[in-house]
Amino acid sequence: MTSTSDPLLRRRAEALAPSYQLFYDEPVHLVRGEGVWVYDADGRRYLDCYNNVPSVGHAHPRVVEALCHQAGLINTHTRYLHEHVVALAERLGAMLPGDLGTCYFVCTGTEANDLAVQIARVVTGNEGVMVTERSYHGNSELVGKLSTDSYPEHERPDWLAVIEPPNTYRGPFRAPEPDLGAHYAALVDDGLDTLAARGHGISSILIDTSWDSNGVLVAPDDYMSLTAEMIRTRGGLVIADEVQAGYCRLGRNFWGHTNYDLLPDIVTLGKPMGAGHPVAAVVTTPAIAAEFATRRNYFNTFGGNPVSAAVALAVLDVIEEEALLANAQAMHGVLGDGLRELATRHPIIGNVQGSGLFWGLDLVADRETREPIAYADAKRIATGLRHRGILAGVTGRYTNVLKLRPPLQFAAEHAELLLTELDALLTGYVLQGGADARALGAEW
Amino acid sequence: MTSTSDPLLRRRAEALAPSYQLFYDEPVHLVRGEGVWVYDADGRRYLDCYNNVPSVGHAHPRVVEALCHQAGLINTHTRYLHEHVVALAERLGAMLPGDLGTCYFVCTGTEANDLAVQIARVVTGNEGVMVTERSYHGNSELVGKLSTDSYPEHERPDWLAVIEPPNTYRGPFRAPEPDLGAHYAALVDDGLDTLAARGHGISSILIDTSWDSNGVLVAPDDYMSLTAEMIRTRGGLVIADEVQAGYCRLGRNFWGHTNYDLLPDIVTLGKPMGAGHPVAAVVTTPAIAAEFATRRNYFNTFGGNPVSAAVALAVLDVIEEEALLANAQAMHGVLGDGLRELATRHPIIGNVQGSGLFWGLDLVADRETREPIAYADAKRIATGLRHRGILAGVTGRYTNVLKLRPPLQFAAEHAELLLTELDALLTGYVLQGGADARALGAEW
8 A cells, every 4th residue: 555545544444434445455545537547646647447437537627617617607406497407308318219218317326226116116016126146236225135246145035036147158058059048038037937926026127238247248139138028028117227338338339228229118327427426317208207206206306406417418428529439339349359369368368258348357267167266366466457557346246357347538559558467467377366255245 | 487498398398207396386497596696597586595405505616616626636436545535524523422423425315314224224123214294304215215295105114103293383292281392202102112013123213303394393302312212222223314404504503413412323414515516424333334334235336436525525614614503593593583573463474483594484374273374375475485586495294384494604684685575475465275286295
């Protein structure tokens, strides 16, 4: 740890709850950022290959300007009229397929997913919810229950169905077996049967089409449409949790669900929407929103305030003007090719998975058995990258997946630097294992 | 409605969910604010006697400057080290009694109350929660259930105990009867018995010591300590929901619970904390936080980010430097005296209740029977004030209470203007009644 951070670390342990975790045993003390770069208190520069929240880059001047301009005018709530929240809702609606265009604004992805499930339950009259194993959808009482790695398995509520994610490298059905989409979708049907046997109908399935917490997966092409059909046949709604997959993250399309030709009933937005500012949203159809309004009141004091809306509009402006979707698509090729090339030389890389600007390297102790490396080794590798000036993360059910998810401005020169440092680190890296127990829900 | 707002209103109805409500049949379209003043799109100025969220005044330059400065540097999450979040936690801890000093930062009062109840349930092992009739504590699935006016009564969960608030003007026990505190606290014990009969222990009671949604009440002095004792005897925790009552709102003390010599187990903060910026917190004791951490993971991506923390620190700076607690206390006298004087001349004012910069006028059709005026009349009065350039609200179980809750910078000259306009409006006001049904949870 840097010496300047020592006293701060001690004060932090005193004042913040022990639930707070820090990345790295020697935490990084960030004081400044610009584009894909961040700087610590000692002036050291890091290439940010981890943070999707500053989606359009750290401290983007255009976003900061929009924030400051509106904050200098007025910040109120939606019970007075204001242009910004309406303009934002219209713009999101125009970007979404079908008649998804009726918006609720909230402050966090947690609030968005919590409201989405409330809507689904009220509208369907069913209680059941389906998520994948080691899902993460947020931290409220309700959504925390949908985040299956945040609490002990025996505390799972009986209205919760937990299914295997479509992990075609490590799951029960693996490439190149045929009909992988159908096989994984059949697990959805099994989950629905299990719920029914417990007396619960299905209100909704939450799907993060980046399968971030599962290790950054790419599902078989037909998996989502088959899954959606099964859910709808039993009267449930499909919630696309775009907190991770949305905002160009997966390349090719602005939304993750579009990559799978899926038309969701409800879409939830979060992290990248405000490039760090707490703004999030739920978008659904007019019919679903109308039905919900007959049964429930909903108001969110900060949600959709003029400042948050101005920030969210500025983020969309930057994405358009800087052609960041095209960049994510270009990086899909550059990073995908580069990581696969590394895999040809480093047997620790069992699988390269992901797309656009979101990649996972499933790291293995043995390529044949696909035995995951120990959490302690995954941490060592991420820490090694940190000492080489690269911020990355660890994810996946076995916390053995190196997670790369940089801001959308990430360019070829940054990819080259990342690949060079990763190559150097893995060259001669010897697995050490270790019984470093992972805390509940620790992302790494 | 102003002509410039017509098209916006139509667009809004298209793009936002029907759950969204607007104040006034002819909504106010605000575009700018400064101190206690706000301005609409047509340049009309209003004295803000309603909004506590812009606690230190609209668009306070010092708060805006702190926001812009930090947003221009970096906005990250708490998994990297940063000074601001630690400084904010230390400062809040130093302002709170006992060993309340272990902080969690979140983005909204809803998230704060949701987390507080999660903590109480995990730590006590009990499921039951107690709130007052027509409580409002937020909008997540869990906290929405604690907001008893947001959904039909028959849907109340069996772990919820709902008690009569200490309304000494309109409730079952009324001034000047003796032992009012003990009478109301006995209802808490009854509620605990009811929970026990349903098989539920008590995890916590949530107490808003401004009783905002109940009509802005002042409890008997001993009510809170008696209540806390009953809750603790059965193993429950006391959560002071300071989203409304905190931040000098009630005068005399920074926190509402201090007015009642109450030492809570958990304190939740929200609305005024960021003067409009979405920042909120849960503060508890080291022992409770430690126990929670052994059973649950908790992380909030946006919670405690450097920008939100900088804003929250600036709000505390302004409160200190502008001596806003002393101002709230001074206004306690000015507004209280002024409103009571109005009551001597206007029989529609059944009761003047509240303190500091938070007052409710319980408006009655008949002073003897205390029959509340119709919601339609309350709306007409608030609307009349709007046309006189004063923003106010309506609250209370019978939505007959005129709610006055201005920014903390509200001064004697503003009080005089409010009192003058209210006097003029009530002079000759004839009750019209009306069957204008109030929507579920409409505070307006």
